[in-house]
Amino acid sequence: xxxxxxxxxxxxxxxxxxxxxxxxxxxxxxxxxxxxxxxxxxxxxxxxxxxxxxxxxxxxxxxxxxxxxxxxxxxxxxxxxxxxxxxxxxxx
Numbered sequence: 755x756x757x758x759x760x761x762x763x764x765x766x767x768x769x770x771x772x773x774x775x776x777x778x779x780x781x782x783x784x785x786x787x788x789x790x791x792x793x794x795x796x797x798x799x800x801x802x803x804x805x806x807x808x809x810x811x812x813x814x815x816x817x818x819x820x821x822x823x824x825x826x827x828x829x830x831x832x833x834x835x836x837x838x839x840x841x842x843x844x845x846x
Contacts, residue, residue, distance in 0.1 A: 769803065777803045781810070781836065782829035789829060794836055813839035 768780040768791050777798045783791030795806060810828070813836065818827045828836065 769807075772797075775800050779803060779806055782825060784825055784829075789825075791825075792833075794833055809839050810836065 768778075768783065770778045770780070772778065777800070778793060779795040779798060780791035781794045783789055795802075798806060813831075814824045814827055817831075817839065822830070
């Protein structure tokens, strides 16, 4: 998996591997532990995970007018909107 892409993922968000090529993507947690991340995608292949992360990073950059920290932005943005940002060009 792209090291550069993973470095872009915010520490407040989680990628958990269930096994080879099987991941869950959680978003919106707080770094200080005051808010838990929630599951955005329960099962993704490695290819789907990379696409989802690319589009989430772009959404944080391009659709975050108040420049909130990534975890706060992802927490405040409805899942449906985050999934739309991830699926518009990737087909997830």
